[in-house]
Amino acid sequence: MHDYDAIIIGTGQAGPALAARLSQAGMRLAVIERKFFGGTCVNTGCIPTKALVASAYAAHMARRAADFGVTIRGEIAVDMAGVKARKDDISGKSRAGVESWVRGLPGCTVIQGHARFSGPHSVAVGGTMLRAGRIFINVGGRAAAPPIPGLERTPYLTNSGMMELGELPDHLVIIGGSYIGLEFAQMYRRFGSRVSVVEMAPRIIPREDEDISAAVADILESEGVALHPGAECIRVSGQTGSIAVTLRHADTAREIAGSHLLIATGRRPNTDDLGLEAAGIETDERGYIKVDDQLRTNVEGVWALGDCNGRGAFTHTAYNDFEIVAANLLDGNPRRVGDRIPAYCLYTDPPLGRVGMTEAEARRTGRPYLVARRPMTRVGRAVEKGEALGFMKILVDAADRRILGAALLGVGCDEVVHAILTLMYAGAPCDVMQRAMHIHPTVSELLPTMLGELVPADVA
Missing domain, CATH: 3.50.50.60 (FAD/NAD(P)-binding domain)
Structure with a gap:
């Protein structure tokens, strides 16, 4: 001993x-x-x-x-x-x-x-x-593997296995339309693979608000990623290079033929x-x-x-x-x-910076709240860089004017989100940031502007 x-x-x-x-x-x-x-x-x-x-x-x-x-x-x-x-x-x-x-x-x-x-x-x-x-x-x-019939006899990859992949899949089929699955989906589409994403929930990244899910879906689909939300994977079969994934959507079954299968359904x-x-x-x-x-x-x-x-x-x-x-x-x-305050990022391009409550969570509290939104097409820095996809959204308690949460989907937003996170830890009202002079031209400079444009949630 x-x-x-x-x-x-x-x-x-x-x-x-x-x-x-x-x-x-x-x-x-x-x-x-x-x-x-x-x-x-x-x-x-x-x-x-x-x-x-x-x-x-x-x-x-x-x-x-x-x-x-x-x-x-x-x-x-x-x-x-x-x-x-x-x-x-x-x-x-x-x-x-x-x-x-x-x-x-x-x-x-x-x-x-x-x-x-x-x-x-x-x-x-x-x-x-x-x-x-x-x-x-x-x-x-x-990585956790779901109980999909045939999976135990079918070669598949997880986030760990993807690290050893030295070749470009012809068609990567991804089971799971959340954070890990979507990052791999976009990167391998950009490498040149065909990519299909299967998600059982009615929309991808179901943890996020519907407007965020829709915006991320639009970005991925514009790059050629095929999304299959609301689809249950009922069977897989085959070998590497020839994988068959059978889906059920409502009462209809269909098959996707892929070369590689990635399981990204949780840990x-x-x-x-x-x-x-x-x-x-x-x-x-x-x-x-x-x-x-x-x-x-x-x-x-x-x-x-x-x-x-x-x-x-x-x-x-x-x-x-x-x-x-x-x-x-x-x-x-x-x-x-x-x-600690919940905070994380989805590293698609553009990235999603998230902190605090979603709007759905704020609504469930029953408290009055204010909201500000700005499309990245109205952010000069994003336009100058030619990367004006996405939008920013900030939620504020109507009573004490403290920030409840934010979802920032846009260029640099994985860094910009920390300005909001720090203010939330300070317990300061949003007016502190609204009165701050931020540097131009940046994405962050629009945060004070947005906070000057807050409106009641039922008006937004």
């Missing part, structure tokens, strides 16, 4: 940063990683997919060169081997950086292998037994093989570890951070989990998960 002050299981976004703080505090700790350092974000999520998005954007803009008075002679071709090599290099350097960081921490022992609990404060990795009074679970999640936590029952750690019906508002499990001295706790599904929420745990444990600074 090897004794430590703390054990961290997993090196996703929360684990390495927490290891650094614990090391700085003089603790003797063990960090356990079963495969790749850096977790989903570094290896199969944010970093590699945004590298692919960048390559797809370059191809798209090259095809649009004439719109800007630029002549490119010859065919615009995409070298998928080169695209993958660039992505692998960026992701690989990030992974190596995380590993080097963790291995270099004073008092930190890195153990590679699969960890399983043998008791409330003991963990086995192969034949090695470890014990600590504090254990932090940061094991992340993975599940990596908690099913951790031996949590041996520690008495409780999970919910989906396998997520139950935690309180400070990320403590029901077992004293055990915390769960990141995707495995069901309290957020993003890199930024995982890192914020680390900040909350470190503040409470090491700084005497009480912080809670309940204090």
Whole structure:
């Protein structure tokens, strides 16, 4: 039995940063990683997919060169081997950086292998037994496959498998019309594949307001992505290069023939093989570890951070989990998960920056609210860049004039949204931003203008 002050299981976004703080505090700790350092974000999520998005954007803009008075002679071709090599290099350097960081921490022992609990404060990795009074679970999640007849006999890809794809699919069929599915849909259409997206809900990204869903659908369809909302996938069959996907829409069945199949219907936590029952750690019906508002499990001295706790599904929420745990444990600074404001982005082009409530959620509260909208065609910066698709929408409480939420679909809006997010954290009324002088020419300069054009929601 090897004794430590703390054990961290997993090196996703929360684990390495927490290891650094614990090391700085003089603790003797063990960090356990079963495969790749850096977790989903570094290896199969944010970093590699945004590298692919960048390559797809370059191809798209090259095809649009004439719109800007630029002549490119010859065919615009995409070298998928080169695209993958660039992505692998960026992701690989990030992974190596995380590993080097963790291995270099004073008092930190890195153990590679699969960890399983043998008791409330003991963990086995192969034949090695470890014990600590504090254990932090940061094991992340993975793609979930729905119970589609024939799927178990049909080759399919997930977000992880897409990272290993070195060739261009002739026809990529994507099951799932939400954030992951739509990002891959647009990028592979821009690479040159035919792309079809199947979504069981009546519209794509059903979590968003209808106007946002419709605008994103228009953008994708204008680029040639075939969308099939309101369609249930009832059967799949075939082999790579020849995949048959049978859909049912209302009472009508039809078949889509594709070369590759991507399943993008959600994720599940990596908690099913951790031996949590041996520690008495409780999970919910989906396998997520139950935690309180400070990320403590029901077992004293055990915390769960990141995707495995069901309290957020993003890199930024995982890192914020680390900040909350470190503040409470090491700084005497009480912080809670309940204090954070929901915020995320959909990285289609243009991107969707989202913060706070949707309009549907604001309407359900029953409180009076104000709304401001502006199409990107009325944003000078977007017009100048030749990227004036989308629109921006801000919701404001009619009583205290605090911002309730925003949906910003347009060029640069993945960055612009943070101006609104910061104001919301400050608890300040929207008048503070309305009176601010923003820089011209930018997308952000229109936020004060929009806030001067608020109208009651029933008038908008």
